[in-house]
Amino acid sequence: MPALDPPMALLAEVTHRCPLQCPYCSNPLELDRVAGELDTASWCRVLDEAASLGVLQVHFSGGEPLVRRDLASLVGHAARAGLYTNLITSAVLLGQERLDALVAAGLDHVQISFQDVEDAAGDRVAGYKNAQRLKREAAARVQASSITAGPSPTAPRCCRPGRSSTRRRRRSRRRANDCAGAWSSITSCRTTMRRCPRPA
Ligand code: SF4
Numbered sequence: 001m002p003a004l005d006p007p008m009a010l011l012a013e014v015t016h017r018c019p020l021q022c023p024y025c026s027n028p029l030e031l032d033r034v035a036g037e038l039d040t041a042s043w044c045r046v047l048d049e050a051a052s053l054g055v056l057q058v059h060f061s062g063g064e065p066l067v068r069r070d071l072a073s074l075v076g077h078a079a080r081a082g083l084y085t086n087l088i089t090s091a092v093l094l095g096q097e098r099l100d101a102l103v104a105a106g107l108d109h110v111q112i113s114f115q116d117v118e119d120a121a122g123d124r125v126a127g128y129k130n131a132q133r134l135k136r137e138a139a140a141r142v143q144a145s146s147i148t149a150g151p152s153p154t155a156p157r158c159c160r161p162g163r164s165s166t167r168r169r170r171r172s173r174r175r176a177n178d179c180a181g182a183w184s185s186i187t188s189c190r191t192t193m194r195r196c197p198r199p200a
Helices: 040-053 071-080 096-105 119-126 133-145 164-174 176-189
Strands: 009-013 056-061 086-091 109-112 191-193
Touching: 009 040, 009 133, 009 191, 056 071, 071 086, 096 133, 109 133, 119 133
Parallel strands: 009 056, 056 086, 086 109
Antiparallel strands: 109 191
16 A cells, blocks of 8 residues: 655644634634643644654644734744744734744745725624724735745745755655645635745
C-alpha cells in the first residue's frame, strides 16, 4: 500500500472568540471559553509536531485569532519551525502596532474576510458597527507593509526552494499544481492580500 503524503497545511483554530456575529458562522454552538483554549506552550508543541510531520503552511484562524495576545509569539514559533504563516482574520482588530508585531515575528500572508462590498450591508452581516471601514483601513495597512511589497521572491514555501529543505523541495515540485489550485479557491471566497506571486 503506498505511503500517504503528509498534510500540506494545518488550520490552527486558536480561539472561538470573535467580536463579529456573522449569522453563517461555522463556530460550534457550544464555544470554548478562553480558559478552555490551548495555551501558548501547547500550540508551540502542535506547530513543532506539524512541521516535523511535513506540513508546509499554518493558517491561524478562529474565531478571530487576533483576540489572542500571544498570536505574534505563535507566528514567530511557526516561522522558526519553517512553516509558511497565514493569518485569516476579520481584521477589525488589526491596528498598525499589531500588524508590525506580526510582520516582525515572520508573518508571510494576511487573508481578510469581507462580509459584503457595501459598507452598510457588511456591517449588518457582521453585526459590528464600522466593521467594513475598519477592514478597509486594515487592508490598506497590510498593502503598505512589507507583506504586500509587490512581486517578490517570497513565493509560498512549497515553491520557495531557497528556504526549504531538500525533502521539502521534492514535495514542493510534486505539489505545485495542488498549490495553484488551493490559491484559486482561497481567492474566490476571500479578499486576499498577499505578497507572493501565484505559483506557475
Ligand atoms: S468573522 Fe468568522 S469567526 Fe467571526 S463571527 Fe464571522 S464567520 Fe464567525
